[in-house]
Amino acid sequence: YPCEHTTEQYVPEVGLNLPITDPTVVSVSTALEVWSTPEEMATKRYCETCDLTVDFTHQQQICRGPGVLMIRLLRWCTNHSDDSTRKLHKPIEITEVQHVECLGDKKSYSLYGVICHHGEYGNGHYVAYVKTEQGCWYKFDDNKVTRLDTNDWLKSVSKTAYVLFYAPTIVGTAGDSVTVSIDATPSGFQLVGATAKPTPLQPSQLEMEL
Numbered sequence: 087y088p089c090e091h092t093t094e095q096y097v098p099e100v101g102l103n104l105p106i107t108d109p110t111v112v113s114v115s116t117a118l119e120v121w122s123t124p125e126e127m128a129t130k131r132y133c134e135t136c137d138l139t140v141d142f143t144h145q146q147q148i149c150r151g152p153g154v155l156m157i158r159l160l161r162w163c164t165n166h167s168d169d170s171t172r173k174l175h176k177p178i179e180i181t182e183v184q185h186v187e188c189l190g191d192k193k194s195y196s197l198y199g200v201i202c203h204h205g206e207y208g209n210g211h212y213v214a215y216v217k218t219e220q221g222c223w224y225k226f227d228d229n230k231v232t233r234l235d236t237n238d239w240l241k242s243v244s245k246t247a248y249v250l251f252y253a254p255t256i257v258g259t260a261g262d263s264v265t266v267s268i269d270a271t272p273s274g275f276q277l278v279g280a281t282a283k284p285t286p287l288q289p290s291q292l293e294m295e296l
Contacts, residue, residue, distance in 0.1 A: 104157055107163060113179035159247060171207045194254070199251035200214070201214050
C-alpha cells in the first residue's frame, strides 16, 4: 500500500507448490526465491488506512519450518485460451541439502525421497527414490527395487522429479551436521538415528504468511 500498511494472513500448508515456468527458475533454490519474491498485483484493494482503493504488493513467506518438508514442482501448465494442459519437461537442479528461509532464519533440510513422473499429462508412470537410515538410496519402479551406488541419479531425474521430501538436518553437540531419516509410524513421524533413542516429532505443517 502507498501508506506502507501491511496486512498479514497465516495459512497452514502441508507442502509447498513451486511454479517452475519462470525462466530464472533452474533449481529448487531459485524456485523458492521466485516463490517468495514480492509481486505487484494487477487488481486493486481498499486500504482502510488511506481510505482509498490502491495498488498493492503480495508476498509469500514461510513463518515456521515443518518437521517434514514436502515440495511439489508444478510441472503441469494450463493454457487458458483453449483450456489445455501440458507437462513441463524443464530440468530443475536438485541437491541433497536444501536451505529454506523462515522469516530470516535459515533452516537446513536433507533430501530423503523423490517421486518422479514419466510421461505426459493424463498418462504416465511414477518412480520413487528413497534414502534409508544408513544413507543408501534405492529406486522403486513397480516391483523392481534397485540400490543406487552413486548420487548421479539426481541429475538424471532433473526433468521428471515431481515431489520432493526433506527431513531436518540436526547439528550435533560437536557442531557436526547429522542427516536424519524419517520413520513413518501410525502416531506420526519420528526422527531416527539422530540420538541414541528416537526423538518423537509431531507432524508439523508449514505456516505461510501471505
